Amino acid sequence: MPIVLATTQPGEPEIFASLQGEGPSTGRPSVFVRLSRCNLACVWCDTAYTWRFSGDNRPHRGGESFARKANQVAIDEHDAAQKILALDPDRLVVTGGEPLLQAPALTRLITLLRDIRPRLHVEVETNGTVEAPHALDRLIDQYNVSPKLAHSGNDADLALVPERLQAYSEDPRAFFKFVIATPADLDEVLELKRTYGILPSRLQLMPEGTDSATLYDRMRWLAPLAMRHGLRLTDRLHIHLYGDTRGT
Numbered sequence: 170m171p172i173v174l175a176t177t178q179p180g181e182p183e184i185f186a187s188l189q190g191e192g193p194s195t196g197r198p199s200v201f202v203r204l205s206r207c208n209l210a211c212v213w214c215d216t217a218y219t220w221r222f223s224g225d226n227r228p229h230r231g232g233e234s235f236a237r238k239a240n241q242v243a244i245d246e247h248d249a250a251q252k253i254l255a256l257d258p259d260r261l262v263v264t265g266g267e268p269l270l271q272a273p274a275l276t277r278l279i280t281l282l283r284d285i286r287p288r289l290h291v292e293v294e295t296n297g298t299v300e301a302p303h304a305l306d307r308l309i310d311q312y313n314v315s316p317k318l319a320h321s322g323n324d325a326d327l328a329l330v331p332e333r334l335q336a337y338s339e340d341p342r343a344f345f346k347f348v349i350a351t352p353a354d355l356d357e358v359l360e361l362k363r364t365y366g367i368l369p370s371r372l373q374l375m376p377e378g379t380d381s382a383t384l385y386d387r388m389r390w391l392a393p394l395a396m397r398h399g400l401r402l403t404d405r406l407h408i409h410l411y412g413d414t415r416g417t
């Protein structure tokens with residue numbers, strides 16, 4: 170069974186080397202693999218080409234089936250593993266879309282990689298709604314969990330799954346990363362922190378934004394809020410370095 174990846178250009182799977190730009194591993198050299206499809210639909214999603222095949226996903230414009238063909242590629246896990254290993258990774262960041270929607274294929278891919286690189290560190294970027302089956306969970310070193318607040322535009326019933334949030338809160342491998350667009354968003358974060366007992370050392374606030382100016386503007390008011398509540402702030406390093414560009 171193949172794994173369905175996003176593309177950097179039609180037919181080119183989105184596998185790339187970069188610095189981890191967000192969260193507790195910021196600045197670490199990593200290889201990224203971006204899986205296609207998502208179960209949510211955030212209004213500000215910076216990778217909507219992984220899931221919104223409405224026909225206007227720049228730069229590959231066209232009708233729905235055209236957009237899907239241009240923005241998805243199904244490849245054999247052995248081929249994906251080869252492309253990842255060619256980049257000589259110490260760390261792998263699995264993202265998407267929502268990568269945990271393809272658990273069986275992802276389990277096979279990581280197993281192939283660990284056969285060659287037993288010490289490969291694997292972190293998964295997830296929206297925190299989907300449970301990883303045990304066979305996959307046992308292969309993952311770190312979860313970067315980004316639960317979606319009301320301003321994401323998702324129905325809270327879909328975006329906030331209590332048993333998942335509780336499980337991640339109790340899992341020492343999990344770090345929470347909340348996207349913040351306005352100061353009022355923090356109220357929801359504090360409520361979730363209280364409800365699920367999320368440790369401040371494992372909770373980061375991240376500005377919403379896909380350009381440097383917006384990120385800096387928002388971090389100017391976010392920094393004092395983070396200090397006041399004893400919470401951590403994370404930037405989005407890759408946006409400053411490369412802008413909002415696929416494969417970076």
Ligand SMILES: C[S@@+](CC[C@H](N)C(=O)[O-])C[C@H]1O[C@@H](n2cnc3c(N)ncnc32)[C@H](O)[C@@H]1O
Binds near residue numbers: 267296376
């Ligand atoms: C594209 S998502 C993929 C993984 C998973 N679906 C998730 O949402 O965590 C990767 C990260 O980018 C964040 N993100 C997406 N669009 C963003 C934006 N416009 N501004 C800031 N962060 C954004 C998400 O919250 C998540 O932490």
Ligand SMILES: Nc1nc2[nH]cc(C(=O)O)c2c(=O)[nH]1
Binds near residue numbers: 188264
């Ligand atoms: N450099 C870089 N760091 C990232 N951290 C999380 C990313 C993501 O899209 O999940 C991401 C990304 O796309 N690029």
Ligand code: SF4
Binds near residue numbers: 210214
């Ligand atoms: S959950 Fe992640 S991939 Fe899905 S729409 Fe939201 S930000 Fe995008």
Ligand SMILES: [Mg+2]
Binds near residue numbers: 215
């Ligand atoms: Mg990203």
